[in-house]
Amino acid sequence: MKTAVGMAKYNTLALIFADFKEITKVRLAVSVVFSSIAGYFLGAYEINLLSIFLLAFGGYCMVGASNAFNQVIERDLDALMKRTRNRPIPSGRMSVSTAMTIAIILTLLGVITLYLLNPKTSMFGAISIFLYTSVYTPLKTKTPLSVFVGAFPGAIPFMLGWVAATNDFGIEPGTLFMIQFFWQFPHFWALGWMLHEDYERGGFKMLPTGKKDAGTALQIIMYTIWMMVISVIPVFGITGRLTLSIPAAVIILMLGGVMLFYAFKLYAKRDTITAKKLMLASVSYITLVQIIYVIDKFI
Incomplete structure:
Protein backbone atom coordinates (compact mmCIF):
# COMPACT_ATOMS: atom_id res chain seq x y z
CA MET A 1 0.00 0.00 0.00
CA GLY A 170 29.65 49.23 -25.76
CA ILE A 171 30.80 48.09 -29.18
CA GLU A 172 31.62 44.57 -27.97
CA PRO A 173 28.21 43.53 -26.60
CA GLY A 174 26.60 45.52 -29.42
CA THR A 175 28.40 43.28 -31.92
CA LEU A 176 27.34 40.13 -30.07
CA PHE A 177 23.78 41.47 -30.16
CA MET A 178 23.93 42.00 -33.94
CA ILE A 179 25.29 38.50 -34.59
CA GLN A 180 22.34 36.87 -32.84
CA PHE A 181 19.91 39.47 -34.22
CA PHE A 182 20.60 38.71 -37.89
CA TRP A 183 20.84 34.97 -37.24
CA GLN A 184 17.24 34.87 -36.06
CA PHE A 185 15.72 35.76 -39.43
CA PRO A 186 16.85 32.70 -41.42
CA HIS A 187 16.31 30.56 -38.32
CA PHE A 188 12.73 31.62 -37.60
CA TRP A 189 11.70 31.90 -41.23
CA ALA A 190 12.93 28.35 -41.82
CA LEU A 191 10.91 27.28 -38.79
CA GLY A 192 7.94 29.32 -40.01
CA TRP A 193 8.20 27.62 -43.40
CA MET A 194 8.17 24.18 -41.76
CA LEU A 195 5.15 24.99 -39.58
CA HIS A 196 3.35 27.37 -41.95
CA GLU A 197 0.08 25.43 -42.15
CA ASP A 198 -0.04 24.93 -38.38
CA TYR A 199 0.73 28.61 -37.77
CA GLU A 200 -2.13 29.52 -40.11
CA ARG A 201 -4.55 27.55 -37.93
CA GLY A 202 -3.57 29.79 -35.02
CA GLY A 203 -3.64 32.94 -37.14
CA PHE A 204 0.08 33.60 -36.83
CA LYS A 205 1.84 35.55 -39.58
CA MET A 206 5.46 34.38 -39.42
CA LEU A 207 6.75 34.46 -43.02
CA PRO A 208 7.80 37.84 -44.47
CA THR A 209 5.54 37.54 -47.54
CA GLY A 210 2.94 35.43 -45.76
CA LYS A 211 3.65 32.56 -48.15
CA LYS A 212 6.15 29.80 -48.80
CA ASP A 213 7.31 31.50 -51.96
CA ALA A 214 10.36 32.86 -53.77
CA GLY A 215 10.07 36.20 -51.94
CA THR A 216 10.40 34.56 -48.53
CA ALA A 217 13.27 32.33 -49.71
CA LEU A 218 15.09 35.34 -51.19
CA GLN A 219 14.87 37.24 -47.91
CA ILE A 220 16.25 34.20 -46.09
CA ILE A 221 19.25 34.27 -48.44
CA MET A 222 19.80 38.00 -47.92
CA TYR A 223 19.66 37.82 -44.11
CA THR A 224 21.92 34.75 -44.07
CA ILE A 225 24.54 36.75 -45.98
CA TRP A 226 24.23 39.66 -43.54
CA MET A 227 24.55 37.21 -40.64
CA MET A 228 27.77 35.83 -42.11
CA VAL A 229 29.23 39.33 -42.58
CA ILE A 230 28.36 40.48 -39.06
CA SER A 231 29.70 37.27 -37.52
CA VAL A 232 33.26 37.91 -38.75
CA ILE A 233 33.47 41.71 -38.30
CA PRO A 234 35.68 41.35 -35.16
CA VAL A 235 38.45 39.89 -37.36
CA PHE A 236 39.08 43.43 -38.66
CA GLY A 237 39.98 44.72 -35.19
CA ILE A 238 37.26 47.37 -35.03
CA THR A 239 35.19 45.95 -32.16
CA GLY A 240 37.28 46.79 -29.11
CA ARG A 241 38.18 43.85 -26.87
CA LEU A 242 36.01 41.52 -28.94
CA THR A 243 38.45 40.02 -31.42
CA LEU A 244 38.55 37.08 -33.81
CA SER A 245 41.52 35.36 -35.42
CA ILE A 246 41.67 34.73 -39.16
CA PRO A 247 41.42 30.90 -38.80
CA ALA A 248 38.36 31.29 -36.56
CA ALA A 249 36.78 33.72 -39.03
CA VAL A 250 37.36 31.26 -41.89
CA ILE A 251 35.68 28.46 -39.94
CA ILE A 252 32.72 30.70 -39.12
CA LEU A 253 32.36 31.66 -42.79
CA MET A 254 32.40 27.99 -43.72
CA LEU A 255 29.65 27.27 -41.18
CA GLY A 256 27.67 30.17 -42.57
CA GLY A 257 28.25 28.75 -46.04
CA VAL A 258 26.37 25.61 -45.00
CA MET A 259 23.38 27.72 -44.05
CA LEU A 260 23.66 29.71 -47.26
CA PHE A 261 23.75 26.48 -49.27
CA TYR A 262 20.46 25.36 -47.74
CA ALA A 263 19.01 28.85 -48.18
CA PHE A 264 19.72 28.71 -51.93
CA LYS A 265 18.43 25.15 -52.03
CA LEU A 266 15.21 26.30 -50.37
CA TYR A 267 14.88 29.02 -53.01
CA ALA A 268 15.21 26.36 -55.71
CA LYS A 269 13.06 23.60 -54.19
CA ARG A 270 10.72 25.44 -51.79
CA ASP A 271 9.95 22.32 -49.79
CA THR A 272 9.55 21.58 -46.09
CA ILE A 273 12.42 19.07 -45.96
CA THR A 274 14.95 21.70 -47.08
CA ALA A 275 13.48 24.24 -44.65
CA LYS A 276 14.00 21.75 -41.83
CA LYS A 277 17.61 21.19 -42.88
CA LEU A 278 18.17 24.95 -42.91
CA MET A 279 16.61 25.28 -39.45
CA LEU A 280 18.82 22.53 -38.02
CA ALA A 281 21.88 24.06 -39.70
CA SER A 282 21.02 27.40 -38.11
CA VAL A 283 20.83 25.86 -34.63
CA SER A 284 24.24 24.27 -35.15
CA TYR A 285 25.61 27.53 -36.53
CA ILE A 286 24.81 29.80 -33.60
CA THR A 287 25.99 27.22 -31.06
CA LEU A 288 29.27 26.55 -32.86
CA VAL A 289 29.93 30.25 -33.51
CA GLN A 290 29.62 31.00 -29.80
CA ILE A 291 31.93 28.09 -28.93
CA ILE A 292 34.46 29.21 -31.55
CA TYR A 293 34.48 32.78 -30.22
CA VAL A 294 35.15 31.52 -26.69
CA ILE A 295 37.86 29.06 -27.72
CA ASP A 296 39.47 31.68 -29.94
CA LYS A 297 39.73 34.07 -26.98
CA PHE A 298 41.55 31.61 -24.76
CA ILE A 299 44.00 30.03 -27.21
Missing part, protein backbone atom coordinates in the same frame (compact mmCIF):
# COMPACT_ATOMS: atom_id res chain seq x y z
CA LYS A 2 2.79 2.41 0.97
CA THR A 3 4.61 1.54 -2.25
CA ALA A 4 1.51 2.35 -4.33
CA VAL A 5 1.03 5.68 -2.55
CA GLY A 6 4.71 6.49 -3.00
CA MET A 7 4.55 5.68 -6.70
CA ALA A 8 1.44 7.83 -7.10
CA LYS A 9 3.21 10.77 -5.45
CA TYR A 10 6.28 10.20 -7.62
CA ASN A 11 4.19 10.14 -10.81
CA THR A 12 2.34 13.28 -9.76
CA LEU A 13 5.59 15.13 -9.07
CA ALA A 14 7.00 13.90 -12.37
CA LEU A 15 3.98 15.26 -14.25
CA ILE A 16 4.20 18.61 -12.43
CA PHE A 17 7.90 18.85 -13.27
CA ALA A 18 7.20 17.91 -16.90
CA ASP A 19 4.58 20.67 -17.15
CA PHE A 20 6.97 23.16 -15.55
CA LYS A 21 9.56 22.30 -18.20
CA GLU A 22 6.91 22.70 -20.89
CA ILE A 23 5.56 26.04 -19.63
CA THR A 24 9.11 27.44 -19.41
CA LYS A 25 10.25 25.73 -22.66
CA VAL A 26 13.28 24.16 -21.06
CA ARG A 27 15.21 23.48 -24.29
CA LEU A 28 14.89 27.06 -25.46
CA ALA A 29 15.73 28.37 -21.98
CA VAL A 30 18.86 26.22 -21.76
CA SER A 31 20.03 27.40 -25.20
CA VAL A 32 19.55 31.01 -24.10
CA VAL A 33 21.51 30.38 -20.90
CA PHE A 34 24.27 28.84 -23.01
CA SER A 35 24.42 32.00 -25.15
CA SER A 36 24.60 34.18 -22.05
CA ILE A 37 27.42 32.15 -20.52
CA ALA A 38 29.34 32.29 -23.82
CA GLY A 39 28.99 36.08 -23.76
CA TYR A 40 30.17 36.09 -20.13
CA PHE A 41 33.34 34.17 -21.00
CA LEU A 42 34.05 36.61 -23.83
CA GLY A 43 33.70 39.67 -21.59
CA ALA A 44 35.18 38.44 -18.33
CA TYR A 45 38.70 39.40 -17.32
CA GLU A 46 38.60 36.51 -14.85
CA ILE A 47 36.02 33.76 -14.41
CA ASN A 48 33.82 33.90 -11.32
CA LEU A 49 31.78 30.74 -10.71
CA LEU A 50 29.22 32.54 -8.53
CA SER A 51 28.60 35.05 -11.30
CA ILE A 52 28.11 32.24 -13.82
CA PHE A 53 25.61 30.56 -11.49
CA LEU A 54 23.68 33.81 -10.99
CA LEU A 55 23.65 34.46 -14.74
CA ALA A 56 22.47 30.93 -15.52
CA PHE A 57 19.77 30.90 -12.84
CA GLY A 58 18.58 34.44 -13.53
CA GLY A 59 18.68 33.88 -17.27
CA TYR A 60 16.59 30.72 -17.03
CA CYS A 61 14.06 32.52 -14.84
CA MET A 62 13.73 35.39 -17.32
CA VAL A 63 13.31 33.11 -20.34
CA GLY A 64 10.97 30.82 -18.43
CA ALA A 65 8.86 33.80 -17.37
CA SER A 66 8.63 35.07 -20.95
CA ASN A 67 7.52 31.67 -22.19
CA ALA A 68 4.98 31.26 -19.40
CA PHE A 69 3.46 34.70 -20.09
CA ASN A 70 3.43 33.85 -23.78
CA GLN A 71 1.52 30.62 -23.22
CA VAL A 72 -1.02 32.39 -21.02
CA ILE A 73 -1.64 35.02 -23.69
CA GLU A 74 -1.79 32.53 -26.57
CA ARG A 75 -3.65 29.72 -24.78
CA ASP A 76 -6.72 29.86 -27.06
CA LEU A 77 -4.58 29.96 -30.20
CA ASP A 78 -2.34 27.16 -28.93
CA ALA A 79 -5.43 24.96 -28.67
CA LEU A 80 -5.92 25.33 -32.45
CA MET A 81 -2.48 24.11 -33.48
CA LYS A 82 -1.27 20.51 -33.55
CA ARG A 83 2.18 21.22 -32.11
CA THR A 84 0.87 23.26 -29.15
CA ARG A 85 -2.56 21.86 -28.27
CA ASN A 86 -1.02 19.51 -25.69
CA ARG A 87 0.72 22.30 -23.79
CA PRO A 88 -0.20 22.52 -20.08
CA ILE A 89 -2.83 25.28 -20.36
CA PRO A 90 -4.79 24.32 -23.52
CA SER A 91 -4.73 20.65 -22.47
CA GLY A 92 -6.27 21.59 -19.11
CA ARG A 93 -3.41 20.23 -17.01
CA MET A 94 -2.53 23.69 -15.69
CA SER A 95 -4.80 26.62 -14.85
CA VAL A 96 -4.19 30.13 -16.13
CA SER A 97 -3.76 31.39 -12.57
CA THR A 98 -1.08 28.78 -11.86
CA ALA A 99 0.79 29.67 -15.05
CA MET A 100 0.58 33.38 -14.20
CA THR A 101 1.89 32.70 -10.70
CA ILE A 102 4.84 30.80 -12.16
CA ALA A 103 5.52 33.61 -14.64
CA ILE A 104 5.42 36.35 -11.98
CA ILE A 105 7.61 34.42 -9.51
CA LEU A 106 10.16 33.66 -12.24
CA THR A 107 10.17 37.33 -13.31
CA LEU A 108 10.90 38.50 -9.77
CA LEU A 109 13.55 35.85 -9.21
CA GLY A 110 15.18 36.66 -12.54
CA VAL A 111 15.24 40.43 -12.05
CA ILE A 112 16.60 40.14 -8.49
CA THR A 113 19.20 37.51 -9.38
CA LEU A 114 20.51 39.44 -12.38
CA TYR A 115 20.54 42.64 -10.31
CA LEU A 116 22.98 40.90 -7.94
CA LEU A 117 25.36 40.78 -10.91
CA ASN A 118 24.78 44.42 -11.85
CA PRO A 119 21.84 46.74 -12.60
CA LYS A 120 22.46 46.85 -16.37
CA THR A 121 22.13 43.07 -16.68
CA SER A 122 18.86 43.14 -14.75
CA MET A 123 17.58 46.02 -16.89
CA PHE A 124 18.29 44.22 -20.17
CA GLY A 125 16.68 41.08 -18.81
CA ALA A 126 13.55 43.00 -17.87
CA ILE A 127 13.48 44.70 -21.29
CA SER A 128 13.61 41.30 -22.99
CA ILE A 129 10.56 40.06 -21.04
CA PHE A 130 8.62 43.25 -21.83
CA LEU A 131 9.40 43.18 -25.55
CA TYR A 132 8.70 39.46 -25.87
CA THR A 133 5.38 39.42 -24.04
CA SER A 134 3.97 42.90 -24.61
CA VAL A 135 5.11 43.65 -28.16
CA TYR A 136 6.25 40.54 -30.02
CA THR A 137 3.52 38.16 -28.82
CA PRO A 138 0.53 40.39 -29.72
CA LEU A 139 2.07 41.25 -33.12
CA LYS A 140 2.38 37.60 -34.20
CA THR A 141 -1.24 37.54 -35.35
CA LYS A 142 -1.09 41.06 -36.84
CA THR A 143 1.96 41.31 -39.07
CA PRO A 144 5.03 39.37 -40.28
CA LEU A 145 7.07 42.25 -38.83
CA SER A 146 6.61 40.49 -35.49
CA VAL A 147 9.72 38.45 -36.36
CA PHE A 148 11.71 41.69 -36.65
CA VAL A 149 10.40 42.86 -33.27
CA GLY A 150 10.99 39.45 -31.68
CA ALA A 151 14.58 39.47 -32.89
CA PHE A 152 15.38 42.22 -30.37
CA PRO A 153 14.66 40.26 -27.17
CA GLY A 154 15.98 37.16 -28.89
CA ALA A 155 19.33 38.84 -29.53
CA ILE A 156 19.84 40.02 -25.94
CA PRO A 157 21.20 36.80 -24.33
CA PHE A 158 24.59 36.69 -26.11
CA MET A 159 25.37 40.30 -25.25
CA LEU A 160 23.79 39.96 -21.79
CA GLY A 161 26.65 37.72 -20.70
CA TRP A 162 29.20 40.39 -21.66
CA VAL A 163 27.26 43.02 -19.73
CA ALA A 164 27.03 40.65 -16.74
CA ALA A 165 30.82 40.25 -16.77
CA THR A 166 31.73 43.92 -17.32
CA ASN A 167 28.77 46.05 -16.19
CA ASP A 168 29.29 47.93 -19.44
CA PHE A 169 27.52 48.23 -22.79
Whole structure:
Protein backbone atom coordinates (compact mmCIF):
# COMPACT_ATOMS: atom_id res chain seq x y z
CA MET A 1 0.00 0.00 0.00
CA LYS A 2 2.79 2.41 0.97
CA THR A 3 4.61 1.54 -2.25
CA ALA A 4 1.51 2.35 -4.33
CA VAL A 5 1.03 5.68 -2.55
CA GLY A 6 4.71 6.49 -3.00
CA MET A 7 4.55 5.68 -6.70
CA ALA A 8 1.44 7.83 -7.10
CA LYS A 9 3.21 10.77 -5.45
CA TYR A 10 6.28 10.20 -7.62
CA ASN A 11 4.19 10.14 -10.81
CA THR A 12 2.34 13.28 -9.76
CA LEU A 13 5.59 15.13 -9.07
CA ALA A 14 7.00 13.90 -12.37
CA LEU A 15 3.98 15.26 -14.25
CA ILE A 16 4.20 18.61 -12.43
CA PHE A 17 7.90 18.85 -13.27
CA ALA A 18 7.20 17.91 -16.90
CA ASP A 19 4.58 20.67 -17.15
CA PHE A 20 6.97 23.16 -15.55
CA LYS A 21 9.56 22.30 -18.20
CA GLU A 22 6.91 22.70 -20.89
CA ILE A 23 5.56 26.04 -19.63
CA THR A 24 9.11 27.44 -19.41
CA LYS A 25 10.25 25.73 -22.66
CA VAL A 26 13.28 24.16 -21.06
CA ARG A 27 15.21 23.48 -24.29
CA LEU A 28 14.89 27.06 -25.46
CA ALA A 29 15.73 28.37 -21.98
CA VAL A 30 18.86 26.22 -21.76
CA SER A 31 20.03 27.40 -25.20
CA VAL A 32 19.55 31.01 -24.10
CA VAL A 33 21.51 30.38 -20.90
CA PHE A 34 24.27 28.84 -23.01
CA SER A 35 24.42 32.00 -25.15
CA SER A 36 24.60 34.18 -22.05
CA ILE A 37 27.42 32.15 -20.52
CA ALA A 38 29.34 32.29 -23.82
CA GLY A 39 28.99 36.08 -23.76
CA TYR A 40 30.17 36.09 -20.13
CA PHE A 41 33.34 34.17 -21.00
CA LEU A 42 34.05 36.61 -23.83
CA GLY A 43 33.70 39.67 -21.59
CA ALA A 44 35.18 38.44 -18.33
CA TYR A 45 38.70 39.40 -17.32
CA GLU A 46 38.60 36.51 -14.85
CA ILE A 47 36.02 33.76 -14.41
CA ASN A 48 33.82 33.90 -11.32
CA LEU A 49 31.78 30.74 -10.71
CA LEU A 50 29.22 32.54 -8.53
CA SER A 51 28.60 35.05 -11.30
CA ILE A 52 28.11 32.24 -13.82
CA PHE A 53 25.61 30.56 -11.49
CA LEU A 54 23.68 33.81 -10.99
CA LEU A 55 23.65 34.46 -14.74
CA ALA A 56 22.47 30.93 -15.52
CA PHE A 57 19.77 30.90 -12.84
CA GLY A 58 18.58 34.44 -13.53
CA GLY A 59 18.68 33.88 -17.27
CA TYR A 60 16.59 30.72 -17.03
CA CYS A 61 14.06 32.52 -14.84
CA MET A 62 13.73 35.39 -17.32
CA VAL A 63 13.31 33.11 -20.34
CA GLY A 64 10.97 30.82 -18.43
CA ALA A 65 8.86 33.80 -17.37
CA SER A 66 8.63 35.07 -20.95
CA ASN A 67 7.52 31.67 -22.19
CA ALA A 68 4.98 31.26 -19.40
CA PHE A 69 3.46 34.70 -20.09
CA ASN A 70 3.43 33.85 -23.78
CA GLN A 71 1.52 30.62 -23.22
CA VAL A 72 -1.02 32.39 -21.02
CA ILE A 73 -1.64 35.02 -23.69
CA GLU A 74 -1.79 32.53 -26.57
CA ARG A 75 -3.65 29.72 -24.78
CA ASP A 76 -6.72 29.86 -27.06
CA LEU A 77 -4.58 29.96 -30.20
CA ASP A 78 -2.34 27.16 -28.93
CA ALA A 79 -5.43 24.96 -28.67
CA LEU A 80 -5.92 25.33 -32.45
CA MET A 81 -2.48 24.11 -33.48
CA LYS A 82 -1.27 20.51 -33.55
CA ARG A 83 2.18 21.22 -32.11
CA THR A 84 0.87 23.26 -29.15
CA ARG A 85 -2.56 21.86 -28.27
CA ASN A 86 -1.02 19.51 -25.69
CA ARG A 87 0.72 22.30 -23.79
CA PRO A 88 -0.20 22.52 -20.08
CA ILE A 89 -2.83 25.28 -20.36
CA PRO A 90 -4.79 24.32 -23.52
CA SER A 91 -4.73 20.65 -22.47
CA GLY A 92 -6.27 21.59 -19.11
CA ARG A 93 -3.41 20.23 -17.01
CA MET A 94 -2.53 23.69 -15.69
CA SER A 95 -4.80 26.62 -14.85
CA VAL A 96 -4.19 30.13 -16.13
CA SER A 97 -3.76 31.39 -12.57
CA THR A 98 -1.08 28.78 -11.86
CA ALA A 99 0.79 29.67 -15.05
CA MET A 100 0.58 33.38 -14.20
CA THR A 101 1.89 32.70 -10.70
CA ILE A 102 4.84 30.80 -12.16
CA ALA A 103 5.52 33.61 -14.64
CA ILE A 104 5.42 36.35 -11.98
CA ILE A 105 7.61 34.42 -9.51
CA LEU A 106 10.16 33.66 -12.24
CA THR A 107 10.17 37.33 -13.31
CA LEU A 108 10.90 38.50 -9.77
CA LEU A 109 13.55 35.85 -9.21
CA GLY A 110 15.18 36.66 -12.54
CA VAL A 111 15.24 40.43 -12.05
CA ILE A 112 16.60 40.14 -8.49
CA THR A 113 19.20 37.51 -9.38
CA LEU A 114 20.51 39.44 -12.38
CA TYR A 115 20.54 42.64 -10.31
CA LEU A 116 22.98 40.90 -7.94
CA LEU A 117 25.36 40.78 -10.91
CA ASN A 118 24.78 44.42 -11.85
CA PRO A 119 21.84 46.74 -12.60
CA LYS A 120 22.46 46.85 -16.37
CA THR A 121 22.13 43.07 -16.68
CA SER A 122 18.86 43.14 -14.75
CA MET A 123 17.58 46.02 -16.89
CA PHE A 124 18.29 44.22 -20.17
CA GLY A 125 16.68 41.08 -18.81
CA ALA A 126 13.55 43.00 -17.87
CA ILE A 127 13.48 44.70 -21.29
CA SER A 128 13.61 41.30 -22.99
CA ILE A 129 10.56 40.06 -21.04
CA PHE A 130 8.62 43.25 -21.83
CA LEU A 131 9.40 43.18 -25.55
CA TYR A 132 8.70 39.46 -25.87
CA THR A 133 5.38 39.42 -24.04
CA SER A 134 3.97 42.90 -24.61
CA VAL A 135 5.11 43.65 -28.16
CA TYR A 136 6.25 40.54 -30.02
CA THR A 137 3.52 38.16 -28.82
CA PRO A 138 0.53 40.39 -29.72
CA LEU A 139 2.07 41.25 -33.12
CA LYS A 140 2.38 37.60 -34.20
CA THR A 141 -1.24 37.54 -35.35
CA LYS A 142 -1.09 41.06 -36.84
CA THR A 143 1.96 41.31 -39.07
CA PRO A 144 5.03 39.37 -40.28
CA LEU A 145 7.07 42.25 -38.83
CA SER A 146 6.61 40.49 -35.49
CA VAL A 147 9.72 38.45 -36.36
CA PHE A 148 11.71 41.69 -36.65
CA VAL A 149 10.40 42.86 -33.27
CA GLY A 150 10.99 39.45 -31.68
CA ALA A 151 14.58 39.47 -32.89
CA PHE A 152 15.38 42.22 -30.37
CA PRO A 153 14.66 40.26 -27.17
CA GLY A 154 15.98 37.16 -28.89
CA ALA A 155 19.33 38.84 -29.53
CA ILE A 156 19.84 40.02 -25.94
CA PRO A 157 21.20 36.80 -24.33
CA PHE A 158 24.59 36.69 -26.11
CA MET A 159 25.37 40.30 -25.25
CA LEU A 160 23.79 39.96 -21.79
CA GLY A 161 26.65 37.72 -20.70
CA TRP A 162 29.20 40.39 -21.66
CA VAL A 163 27.26 43.02 -19.73
CA ALA A 164 27.03 40.65 -16.74
CA ALA A 165 30.82 40.25 -16.77
CA THR A 166 31.73 43.92 -17.32
CA ASN A 167 28.77 46.05 -16.19
CA ASP A 168 29.29 47.93 -19.44
CA PHE A 169 27.52 48.23 -22.79
CA GLY A 170 29.65 49.23 -25.76
CA ILE A 171 30.80 48.09 -29.18
CA GLU A 172 31.62 44.57 -27.97
CA PRO A 173 28.21 43.53 -26.60
CA GLY A 174 26.60 45.52 -29.42
CA THR A 175 28.40 43.28 -31.92
CA LEU A 176 27.34 40.13 -30.07
CA PHE A 177 23.78 41.47 -30.16
CA MET A 178 23.93 42.00 -33.94
CA ILE A 179 25.29 38.50 -34.59
CA GLN A 180 22.34 36.87 -32.84
CA PHE A 181 19.91 39.47 -34.22
CA PHE A 182 20.60 38.71 -37.89
CA TRP A 183 20.84 34.97 -37.24
CA GLN A 184 17.24 34.87 -36.06
CA PHE A 185 15.72 35.76 -39.43
CA PRO A 186 16.85 32.70 -41.42
CA HIS A 187 16.31 30.56 -38.32
CA PHE A 188 12.73 31.62 -37.60
CA TRP A 189 11.70 31.90 -41.23
CA ALA A 190 12.93 28.35 -41.82
CA LEU A 191 10.91 27.28 -38.79
CA GLY A 192 7.94 29.32 -40.01
CA TRP A 193 8.20 27.62 -43.40
CA MET A 194 8.17 24.18 -41.76
CA LEU A 195 5.15 24.99 -39.58
CA HIS A 196 3.35 27.37 -41.95
CA GLU A 197 0.08 25.43 -42.15
CA ASP A 198 -0.04 24.93 -38.38
CA TYR A 199 0.73 28.61 -37.77
CA GLU A 200 -2.13 29.52 -40.11
CA ARG A 201 -4.55 27.55 -37.93
CA GLY A 202 -3.57 29.79 -35.02
CA GLY A 203 -3.64 32.94 -37.14
CA PHE A 204 0.08 33.60 -36.83
CA LYS A 205 1.84 35.55 -39.58
CA MET A 206 5.46 34.38 -39.42
CA LEU A 207 6.75 34.46 -43.02
CA PRO A 208 7.80 37.84 -44.47
CA THR A 209 5.54 37.54 -47.54
CA GLY A 210 2.94 35.43 -45.76
CA LYS A 211 3.65 32.56 -48.15
CA LYS A 212 6.15 29.80 -48.80
CA ASP A 213 7.31 31.50 -51.96
CA ALA A 214 10.36 32.86 -53.77
CA GLY A 215 10.07 36.20 -51.94
CA THR A 216 10.40 34.56 -48.53
CA ALA A 217 13.27 32.33 -49.71
CA LEU A 218 15.09 35.34 -51.19
CA GLN A 219 14.87 37.24 -47.91
CA ILE A 220 16.25 34.20 -46.09
CA ILE A 221 19.25 34.27 -48.44
CA MET A 222 19.80 38.00 -47.92
CA TYR A 223 19.66 37.82 -44.11
CA THR A 224 21.92 34.75 -44.07
CA ILE A 225 24.54 36.75 -45.98
CA TRP A 226 24.23 39.66 -43.54
CA MET A 227 24.55 37.21 -40.64
CA MET A 228 27.77 35.83 -42.11
CA VAL A 229 29.23 39.33 -42.58
CA ILE A 230 28.36 40.48 -39.06
CA SER A 231 29.70 37.27 -37.52
CA VAL A 232 33.26 37.91 -38.75
CA ILE A 233 33.47 41.71 -38.30
CA PRO A 234 35.68 41.35 -35.16
CA VAL A 235 38.45 39.89 -37.36
CA PHE A 236 39.08 43.43 -38.66
CA GLY A 237 39.98 44.72 -35.19
CA ILE A 238 37.26 47.37 -35.03
CA THR A 239 35.19 45.95 -32.16
CA GLY A 240 37.28 46.79 -29.11
CA ARG A 241 38.18 43.85 -26.87
CA LEU A 242 36.01 41.52 -28.94
CA THR A 243 38.45 40.02 -31.42
CA LEU A 244 38.55 37.08 -33.81
CA SER A 245 41.52 35.36 -35.42
CA ILE A 246 41.67 34.73 -39.16
CA PRO A 247 41.42 30.90 -38.80
CA ALA A 248 38.36 31.29 -36.56
CA ALA A 249 36.78 33.72 -39.03
CA VAL A 250 37.36 31.26 -41.89
CA ILE A 251 35.68 28.46 -39.94
CA ILE A 252 32.72 30.70 -39.12
CA LEU A 253 32.36 31.66 -42.79
CA MET A 254 32.40 27.99 -43.72
CA LEU A 255 29.65 27.27 -41.18
CA GLY A 256 27.67 30.17 -42.57
CA GLY A 257 28.25 28.75 -46.04
CA VAL A 258 26.37 25.61 -45.00
CA MET A 259 23.38 27.72 -44.05
CA LEU A 260 23.66 29.71 -47.26
CA PHE A 261 23.75 26.48 -49.27
CA TYR A 262 20.46 25.36 -47.74
CA ALA A 263 19.01 28.85 -48.18
CA PHE A 264 19.72 28.71 -51.93
CA LYS A 265 18.43 25.15 -52.03
CA LEU A 266 15.21 26.30 -50.37
CA TYR A 267 14.88 29.02 -53.01
CA ALA A 268 15.21 26.36 -55.71
CA LYS A 269 13.06 23.60 -54.19
CA ARG A 270 10.72 25.44 -51.79
CA ASP A 271 9.95 22.32 -49.79
CA THR A 272 9.55 21.58 -46.09
CA ILE A 273 12.42 19.07 -45.96
CA THR A 274 14.95 21.70 -47.08
CA ALA A 275 13.48 24.24 -44.65
CA LYS A 276 14.00 21.75 -41.83
CA LYS A 277 17.61 21.19 -42.88
CA LEU A 278 18.17 24.95 -42.91
CA MET A 279 16.61 25.28 -39.45
CA LEU A 280 18.82 22.53 -38.02
CA ALA A 281 21.88 24.06 -39.70
CA SER A 282 21.02 27.40 -38.11
CA VAL A 283 20.83 25.86 -34.63
CA SER A 284 24.24 24.27 -35.15
CA TYR A 285 25.61 27.53 -36.53
CA ILE A 286 24.81 29.80 -33.60
CA THR A 287 25.99 27.22 -31.06
CA LEU A 288 29.27 26.55 -32.86
CA VAL A 289 29.93 30.25 -33.51
CA GLN A 290 29.62 31.00 -29.80
CA ILE A 291 31.93 28.09 -28.93
CA ILE A 292 34.46 29.21 -31.55
CA TYR A 293 34.48 32.78 -30.22
CA VAL A 294 35.15 31.52 -26.69
CA ILE A 295 37.86 29.06 -27.72
CA ASP A 296 39.47 31.68 -29.94
CA LYS A 297 39.73 34.07 -26.98
CA PHE A 298 41.55 31.61 -24.76
CA ILE A 299 44.00 30.03 -27.21
